[in-house]
Amino acid sequence: MAATDSVAIVHLQPGDAAAALALSTEAQWNQNEADWRFFLASGIVFGIVERDVGLIATAALLPYAQGNAWISMVLVTASRQRRGLATRLVDACIEEATRQSRTAWLDATPAGAAVYGGLGFTPTGRMLRMRHAAAMATKVPLLAGDFEELVARDGRATGFDRRAMLQELCGRDGSRLVAQGGAIALIRDGRSARHVGPLLADDAASAARLLAAIVQSENVALLTDVNGDDHGFIDNLTASGWSAERPFQRMRFGRSNVTASAPAFAGAGPEYG
Incomplete structure (x- = not known):
């Protein structure tokens, strides 16, 4: 990172991954260094660097196909919040998306949604993060999922192609692509818990059965981000030991x-959509 004054917005580089990870860790987010390295290599990450302090704020724009992009990693260190830095960085993402003729999407916390609405964002749906505590794995066998099926199903669920992102997530150490009875899901490492998603299925019952099998095959805490408007599916998961952690507004x-x-039935995470 080149030194700059307290108000300049800079483009971060792959070497900034550790500094960026410190911000998301401070916020107790689940992203790990592999997430940051992907955004820094494949997206555009804007940052604000304060002289003698270092990186104090970030926001990322991840391009997708069919003229779309995802905004995420909007972070400001605690001591510099409520100074309009996040808004400036999101504005930079919007300007870049507009320059590239892309529609921008994001998953916002309730507090963030109030700010983004004022910037011109329109609500399109709700997501709900759910957590399952660590359990003793019983080694329930799960079939390996087919990557091409994942890409095809994900494209039908989102409306655009995310092959490059899915390929990177699936290729990470510790990632598992699993399938069972008309459902397929990606499980990957996070900073403090394993993340399940995308989860695509023929129906809610198939999705719930695969999630139950995943719980039995993992021995660490799990997170998944489900459709916040699918109350029947949420009730099913709650009865199976999942608990609601936080909502997001898409x-x-x-x-x-x-x-x-x-x-x-579950997304790839608020950083990826």
């Missing part, structure tokens, strides 16, 4: 240019 900046033709 939002869009710009005209919708996609049509989803299948449901996603």
Whole structure:
């Protein structure tokens, strides 16, 4: 990172991964260094660097196909919050998405949604993060999922292609792509818990059965981000030991240019959509 004054926005580089990870760790987010390295290599990460302090704020824009992009990693260190830094960085992401003729999407916390609404973002749906405590794995056998099936199902659920992102997530050490009875899911490492998603299935019952099998096959805490409007599915998971952790508001900046033709029972995470 080049030294700069307290107000300049800079483009972060792959070597900034450790400093960026310190911000998300301070916020107790689940992203790990592999997430940051992917965003720094494949997206555009804006940052604010304060002289004699270092990196104090970030926001990332991850391009997707069909003229779409995801905004995430909007972070400000605790001592520099409520100074408009996050808004400035999101504005930079919006400007870049507009320059590239892309529709921008994000998953916002309730507090963030109030701010983003004022910037022109439109609510499009709700997500709910759920957690399952660590358990003793019983080694329930799970079939390996087919990557091409994951890409195809994910494309139908989102309305655009995310092959490069999914390939990177699946290729990480510790990642598992599993399938069972009409459902397929990706499980990957996070900083403090394993993340399950995307989870695509023929129906809610198939999705719930695969999640139950995943719980039995893992021995660490699990997180998954489900459709916050699917109350029946949420009730099913709650009865199976999952607990609600935090809601997210999915939002869009710009005209919708996609049509989803299948449901996603869990997303790839608020940083990826």
